[in-house]
Amino acid sequence: MTAAATSTSPPTSTGGQSGVRLARSRRNAELSLLLLAMVLVAAYGAMVEASVLDTVTPSFWVPAAALSAVFLGLHVAIRFLAPFADPALLPAVALLNGLGVGFLHRLDLARATPAERAELATFAGTGGRQLAWTLISVALAAGLLAVVRDHRSISRYAYTLGLAGIVLVMIPAVLPPSISEINGAKLWIRVGGLSIQPGEFAKLALLAFFAYYLVRKREVLSLASRRFLGVDLPRGRDLGPVVVVWLISLLVLVFEKDLGTSLLYFGMFVATLYIATERVSWLLIGLVLFFGGAYLAYVLGDLIGGPFANFYLRANIWLDPFADPYNDGYQLVQGLLALGSGGMFGAGPGAGQPLKLPEVQNDFIFAGLGEEIGLFGLSALLVVYLLIVERGLRAALAVHDSFGKLLAGGLAFTLGLQVFVIVGGISGLIPLTGQTTPFLSAGGSSLMANWLLIAILLRISDAARRPVTGGGPPSTRPTGGPPEQLHGAPTEVIRP
Amino acid sequence: MNAPLRRVGLVVMVLFGLLFANLNWIQAYKADDYRNSDYNGRVQVAEYERKRGNIEAGGTALAVSKETDGELEYLRTYPAGAKYAHAIGYKPVNLADTGIEEAENAFLAGTSDQLIGDRLRDLVTGDETAGANVLLTISKQAQDVAYEQLLENRKGVSKGAAIALDPRTGAIQALVSMPSFNPNPLASHDSDEATAAYNELQQNPDGPLKNRALGEVLPPGSTFKIVAAAAALENGFTQDTKIPAGPSWTPPTSGQPIKNAAPSICPEAEVTLMNAVTESCNTGFAQLGVRLGADTLKQKARQFGFEQDDLTVGRLGEDGEPVAASRTGSMENADGSVDPAALAQSSIGQRDVRMTPLQGALIAATVANDGSQMRPYLVSQILGADRTTNYYTAEPDELRQPVSDQVAADLREMMESVVQNGTGRNARISGYTVGGKTGTAQSGPDTPDHGWFIGFALDKDGNPVSAVCVLLEEAGDGGSAEAARIAGQIMRAAIASPGSR
Numbered sequence: 003m004t005a006a007a008t009s010t011s012p013p014t015s016t017g018g019q020s021g022v023r024l025a026r027s028r029r030n031a032e033l034s035l036l037l038l039a040m041v042l043v044a045a046y047g048a049m050v051e052a053s054v055l056d057t058v059t060p061s062f063w064v065p066a067a068a069l070s071a072v073f074l075g076l077h078v079a080i081r082f083l084a085p086f087a088d089p090a091l092l093p094a095v096a097l098l099n100g101l102g103v104g105f106l107h108r109l110d111l112a113r114a115t116p117a118e119r120a121e122l123a124t125f126a127g128t129g130g131r132q133l134a135w136t137l138i139s140v141a142l143a144a145g146l147l148a149v150v151r152d153h154r155s156i157s158r159y160a161y162t163l164g165l166a167g168i169v170l171v172m173i174p175a176v177l178p179p180s181i182s183e184i185n186g187a188k189l190w191i192r193v194g195g196l197s198i199q200p201g202e203f204a205k206l207a208l209l210a211f212f213a214y215y216l217v218r219k220r221e222v223l224s225l226a227s228r229r230f231l232g233v234d235l236p237r238g239r240d241l242g243p244v245v246v247v248w249l250i251s252l253l254v255l256v257f258e259k260d261l262g263t264s265l266l267y268f269g270m271f272v273a274t275l276y277i278a279t280e281r282v283s284w285l286l287i288g289l290v291l292f293f294g295g296a297y298l299a300y301v302l303g304d305l306i307g308g309p310f311a312n313f314y315l316r317a318n319i320w321l322d323p324f325a326d327p328y329n330d331g332y333q334l335v336q337g338l339l340a341l342g343s344g345g346m347f348g349a350g351p352g353a354g355q356p357l358k359l360p361e362v363q364n365d366f367i368f369a370g371l372g373e374e375i376g377l378f379g380l381s382a383l384l385v386v387y388l389l390i391v392e393r394g395l396r397a398a399l400a401v402h403d404s405f406g407k408l409l410a411g412g413l414a415f416t417l418g419l420q421v422f423v424i425v426g427g428i429s430g431l432i433p434l435t436g437q438t439t440p441f442l443s444a445g446g447s448s449l450m451a452n453w454l455l456i457a458i459l460l461r462i463s464d465a466a467r468r469p470v471t472g473g474g475p476p477s478t479r480p481t482g483g484p485p486e487q488l489h490g491a492p493t494e495v496i497r498p
Numbered sequence: 499m500n501a502p503l504r505r506v507g508l509v510v511m512v513l514f515g516l517l518f519a520n521l522n523w524i525q526a527y528k529a530d531d532y533r534n535s536d537y538n539g540r541v542q543v544a545e546y547e548r549k550r551g552n553i554e555a556g557g558t559a560l561a562v563s564k565e566t567d568g569e570l571e572y573l574r575t576y577p578a579g580a581k582y583a584h585a586i587g588y589k590p591v592n593l594a595d596t597g598i599e600e601a602e603n604a605f606l607a608g609t610s611d612q613l614i615g616d617r618l619r620d621l622v623t624g625d626e627t628a629g630a631n632v633l634l635t636i637s638k639q640a641q642d643v644a645y646e647q648l649l650e651n652r653k654g655v656s657k658g659a660a661i662a663l664d665p666r667t668g669a670i671q672a673l674v675s676m677p678s679f680n681p682n683p684l685a686s687h688d689s690d691e692a693t694a695a696y697n698e699l700q701q702n703p704d705g706p707l708k709n710r711a712l713g714e715v716l717p718p719g720s721t722f723k724i725v726a727a728a729a730a731l732e733n734g735f736t737q738d739t740k741i742p743a744g745p746s747w748t749p750p751t752s753g754q755p756i757k758n759a760a761p762s763i764c765p766e767a768e769v770t771l772m773n774a775v776t777e778s779c780n781t782g783f784a785q786l787g788v789r790l791g792a793d794t795l796k797q798k799a800r801q802f803g804f805e806q807d808d809l810t811v812g813r814l815g816e817d818g819e820p821v822a823a824s825r826t827g828s829m830e831n832a833d834g835s836v837d838p839a840a841l842a843q844s845s846i847g848q849r850d851v852r853m854t855p856l857q858g859a860l861i862a863a864t865v866a867n868d869g870s871q872m873r874p875y876l877v878s879q880i881l882g883a884d885r886t887t888n889y890y891t892a893e894p895d896e897l898r899q900p901v902s903d904q905v906a907a908d909l910r911e912m913m914e915s916v917v918q919n920g921t922g923r924n925a926r927i928s929g930y931t932v933g934g935k936t937g938t939a940q941s942g943p944d945t946p947d948h949g950w951f952i953g954f955a956l957d958k959d960g961n962p963v964s965a966v967c968v969l970l971e972e973a974g975d976g977g978s979a980e981a982a983r984i985a986g987q988i989m990r991a992a993i994a995s996p997g998s999r
Contacts, residue, residue, distance in 0.1 A: 342532020377525035418510040
């Protein structure tokens with residue numbers, strides 16, 4: 003993967019950023035990387051079967067083949083819809099998604115009795131469901147690429163998306179806990195057997211809104227300032243929107259009882275704000291506000307309890323998980339024990355005991371994997387995530403319009419932050435929160451939303467890498483265009 | 499906007515760096531803590547995925563692992579049941595391991611560093627090669643006899659112990675503690691059954707879980723006279739030196755008068771040291787001890803192994819099952835001066851003198867082995883799962899030299915006289931020279947006396963082939979004679995067993 007990442011940099015060193023770029027789509031590189039990823043997924047499946055069933059069944063390759071078909075479909079769609087998209091994104095995500103399906107299938111094997119194991123079909127159990135969700139999610143991603151032919155058109159719906167985002171965030175908070183609460187966090191809408199996490203989609207909608215809003219306001223936010231202690235502070239009245247988002251994220255913290263989501267929204271906003279204004283002061287203000295708020299919630303949880311009690315409890319579990327290893331600290335303790343049992347090399351795929359972990363198909367999937375693939379395997383997964391994030395940021399760097407820069411940068415950072423929040427949570431680095439692990443965790447909402455995120459990054463990277471020869475945008479460009487101020491020539495601020 | 503984008507990229511790198519560092523902390527630095535944590539249920543499942551090695555003695559498997567259908571793939575079973583319970587210990591699922599099962603766990607479970615070859619082969623073949631097999635020094639015949647004779651002792655005693663070892667090597671030939679227990683329910687995979695069995699044993703007032711052969715300390719009575727006699731021989735006395743005796747003797751600083759077990763024993767004013775030992779003359783040894791002094795007596799006892807609190811029995815050079823320290827106890831007044839009454843009583847193995855059956859057997863073995871005390875051990879060999887790779891063979895090792903070979907020869911003659919003419923006649927074995935010393939120790943004001951016997955057997959060429967100690971707790975009159983009889987039976991079986999040279 004690393005080799006692929008370097009090979010996708012501009013192939014002509016003489017040209018540099020401003021020079022004539024050789025127009026290479028690198029779709030074949032994407033194809034070969036994708037096939038390599040699928041070979042890894044098939045090998046993982048074979049190792050799991052060898053360990054759990056003591057034999058490799060003749061059909062071990064079927065899930066990998068089904069996944070390959072799905073991803074190859076997207077690959078073909080990209081060839082037509084976004085031919086210059088970043089070639090590393092799809093294979094990297096496909097690898098994670100495939101390993102996720104493989105691990106969930108491995109959990110099904112562990113749950114089944116020896117008699118049932120032989121007949122466990124490819125599309126049965128959580129692994130099978132995840133496979134089906136993958137098909138739907140990838141189809142949606144392809145659909146998004148087909149509908150949105152220019153990422154700038156998204157900005158036309160910015161206010162609609164912003165409103166939709168806030169509504170999606172708020173729904174679980176106002177719903178009764180019987181519908182919205184799982185494991186103490188109110189993040190779900192559960193209807194029948196289906197649970198939807200609207201927050202996963204809200205993330206995308208809110209980010210599109212932030213990007214649009216900040217591109218419009220960035221001059222005001224970045225120029226009007228006072229210096230204080232060597233830091234440029236914004237004017238009081240410009241703080242308004244930041245305070246609003248801060249309040250929203252604290253409301254999420256208190257009413258949805260989830261620090262992770264709160265941290266995610268707030269971090270997302272502060273990061274885009276910083277990218278838009280280039281003002282370090284916003285970062286400092288954001289960090290102070292967030293940690294101040296979290297500390298306040300902790301103190302209030304200790305003093306008055308009520309809506310803050312959950313956060314207080316979670317923070318205490320984080321501080322000493324072994325204080326109550328069988329009740330409050332049970333999840334985190336089991337996560338740490340699984341990771342520790344895996345050690346450097348892991349027990350081997352299929353050789354661990356992931357069922358000892360609570361929520362192993364969701365929050366703790368990274369710990370469950372860690373027991374079997376060890377520190378080395380987890381490090382490789384982290385590198386794959388990092389690769390996706392950095393490729394997203396690279397698309398942001400290379401694209402010419404500010405909206406695209408902010409959207410791609412924000413999405414990539416949000417993905418990275420989400421990985422940090424959940425992996426940090428299950429490994430005791432930060433208080434544990436109920437986030438999904440992107441592309442690995444079981445669940446349709448998360449998978450769909452994250453594939454849509456990847457589709458947008460693919461779209462923006464296509465725009466970034468598309469050769470500008472011929473003067474005009476491609477013929478597929480939608481007419482009617484987004485608002486004027488968004489697509490004047492490059493809007494990058496030149497700083498001395 | 500590119501500069502902040504690059505910085506955001508850097509921030510993500512830092513965040514992932516933190517994740518990476520933290521995973522290193524958990525999966526590398528803290529991994530062993532978490533892997534072996536008490537809260538970690540996967541420890542035992544993994545442990546039961548590999549077939550545990552056998553514990554064997556004389557070609558008989560005493561602890562074997564059998565395949566099951568459950569989550570724990572192997573069940574530990576003990577075919578011999580209670581007979582070897584204290585010799586090998588047991589390996590329960592949730593409770594603590596004991597004995598050889600605990601001491602040799604790394605080899606049995608296959609986790610020892612020395613088994614790296616097997617583990618590497620497993621990586622390639624995908625098999626789970628069983629753990630290594632631990633072979634014990636126990637002689638099947640001697641153990642059978644020790645267990646049966648102790649169980650069916652003619653005094654109807656319910657508590658006691660017997661231990662036999664080879665004086666030339668220290669290899670333990672038999673180890674029985676009574677009452678014993680069936681270790682099989684303790685190893686049950688049904689944790690309720692195992693816990694119930696354990697609780698029942700734990701609450702039994704006779705303490706069946708206790709390994710009396712190594713862990714019980716009781717007043718040794720007259721068996722301790724061998725230590726006093728050794729001290730005398732080293733301080734100018736000979737077998738024929740006459741020492742003051744009499745039907746009764748009261749130590750200078752009042753105290754109770756010390757009497758003999760029967761009026762017929764040494765009523766004369768003086769007896770030879772030889773006769774004092776043969777007849778087990780209390781009045782003679784009480785006066786002898788006072789004459790020798792507390793320091794001399796204590797030092798001799800220490801040279802025989804008293805006061806050692808770090809002795810373990812298992813594999814030589816490794817930790818095994820701990821042996822309780824034998825003690826001479828205080829023989830002093832509150833002001834620190836020697837109390838002659840206490841010294842006199844200590845000289846005949848009463849007062850605060852305490853001894854384990856193993857210590858008794860070691861004293862007899864030392865006398866038989868020309869004054870050289872060999873370190874006792876239970877593990878003779880460790881064989882790999884293939885039964886050909888040899889990971890360990892015991893190389894006997896001298897623990898200490900308590901007496902010179904001359905003193906040992908004198909003591910040997912005295913102890914032989916005990917069996918030939920004195921209180922230990924029950925231990926005689928035809929065709930072998932047997933020596934020993936009986937002991938009857940007061941256990942308390944209202945409880946029957948403990949019966950002891952320590953002894954050894956020499957073959958026709960004078961080579962020591964077995965040393966033994968038998969303890970019958972609260973056996974009452976004739977307890978030591980019954981102990982001598984059982985000791986003789988055990989030594990005869992040990993001599994007859996194929997492993998004996």
